[in-house]
Amino acid sequence: MESPGPSSGRRLLIESLTVLAADAPAQVAWLDEHRVVADDIALDFEHALRMADWCKRACWELVRCPTFVRSIHSFTR
Numbered sequence: 001m002e003s004p005g006p007s008s009g010r011r012l013l014i015e016s017l018t019v020l021a022a023d024a025p026a027q028v029a030w031l032d033e034h035r036v037v038a039d040d041i042a043l044d045f046e047h048a049l050r051m052a053d054w055c056k057r058a059c060w061e062l063v064r065c066p067t068f069v070r071s072i073h074s075f076t077r
Contacts, residue, residue, distance in 0.1 A: 009055040012048040020045050 019030050019041055031038060 009048070009051040012044075013052050016041075016045040016048040 019027060027041060
Protein backbone atom coordinates (compact mmCIF):
# COMPACT_ATOMS: atom_id res chain seq x y z
CA MET A 1 0.00 0.00 0.00
CA GLU A 2 1.33 3.43 -0.89
CA SER A 3 1.82 6.08 1.75
CA PRO A 4 -0.55 9.02 1.58
CA GLY A 5 0.73 12.15 -0.10
CA PRO A 6 0.42 15.69 1.18
CA SER A 7 -2.69 16.31 -0.90
CA SER A 8 -4.42 13.29 0.67
CA GLY A 9 -3.63 14.51 4.16
CA ARG A 10 -4.76 18.02 3.33
CA ARG A 11 -8.01 16.76 1.80
CA LEU A 12 -8.79 14.58 4.83
CA LEU A 13 -8.04 17.45 7.20
CA ILE A 14 -10.33 19.81 5.28
CA GLU A 15 -13.12 17.23 5.13
CA SER A 16 -12.88 16.40 8.82
CA LEU A 17 -12.79 20.07 9.82
CA THR A 18 -15.81 20.78 7.64
CA VAL A 19 -17.85 18.16 9.49
CA LEU A 20 -16.43 19.12 12.89
CA ALA A 21 -17.26 22.81 12.38
CA ALA A 22 -20.72 22.16 10.97
CA ASP A 23 -23.86 22.88 12.94
CA ALA A 24 -25.62 20.02 14.70
CA PRO A 25 -28.19 19.26 11.97
CA ALA A 26 -25.43 19.02 9.35
CA GLN A 27 -23.41 16.71 11.61
CA VAL A 28 -26.44 14.48 12.18
CA ALA A 29 -27.03 14.34 8.42
CA TRP A 30 -23.37 13.39 7.88
CA LEU A 31 -23.63 10.66 10.53
CA ASP A 32 -26.79 9.28 8.90
CA GLU A 33 -25.25 9.42 5.42
CA HIS A 34 -22.09 7.58 6.49
CA ARG A 35 -23.89 5.28 8.96
CA VAL A 36 -21.44 5.93 11.78
CA VAL A 37 -21.68 7.06 15.40
CA ALA A 38 -21.00 10.56 16.70
CA ASP A 39 -17.54 9.64 18.00
CA ASP A 40 -16.44 9.05 14.41
CA ILE A 41 -16.48 12.80 13.76
CA ALA A 42 -13.75 13.31 16.36
CA LEU A 43 -11.91 10.16 15.29
CA ASP A 44 -11.85 11.30 11.65
CA PHE A 45 -10.39 14.62 12.75
CA GLU A 46 -7.75 12.89 14.91
CA HIS A 47 -6.84 10.60 12.01
CA ALA A 48 -6.52 13.58 9.64
CA LEU A 49 -4.27 15.43 12.10
CA ARG A 50 -1.97 12.42 12.38
CA MET A 51 -1.82 12.07 8.61
CA ALA A 52 -1.04 15.76 8.20
CA ASP A 53 1.76 15.39 10.76
CA TRP A 54 3.10 12.32 8.92
CA CYS A 55 3.09 14.21 5.61
CA LYS A 56 4.91 17.14 7.19
CA ARG A 57 7.61 14.84 8.61
CA ALA A 58 7.91 12.90 5.33
CA CYS A 59 8.38 16.13 3.35
CA TRP A 60 10.98 17.33 5.85
CA GLU A 61 12.92 14.08 5.49
CA LEU A 62 12.71 14.31 1.71
CA VAL A 63 14.23 17.78 1.53
CA ARG A 64 17.03 16.63 3.82
CA CYS A 65 17.87 13.73 1.47
CA PRO A 66 21.07 14.53 -0.47
CA THR A 67 19.94 12.60 -3.57
CA PHE A 68 16.69 14.54 -3.71
CA VAL A 69 18.48 17.87 -3.23
CA ARG A 70 20.95 17.06 -6.05
CA SER A 71 18.08 16.12 -8.33
CA ILE A 72 16.26 19.38 -7.65
CA HIS A 73 19.45 21.38 -8.20
CA SER A 74 19.99 19.62 -11.53
CA PHE A 75 16.57 20.84 -12.70
CA THR A 76 17.38 24.45 -11.90
CA ARG A 77 20.67 24.59 -13.82
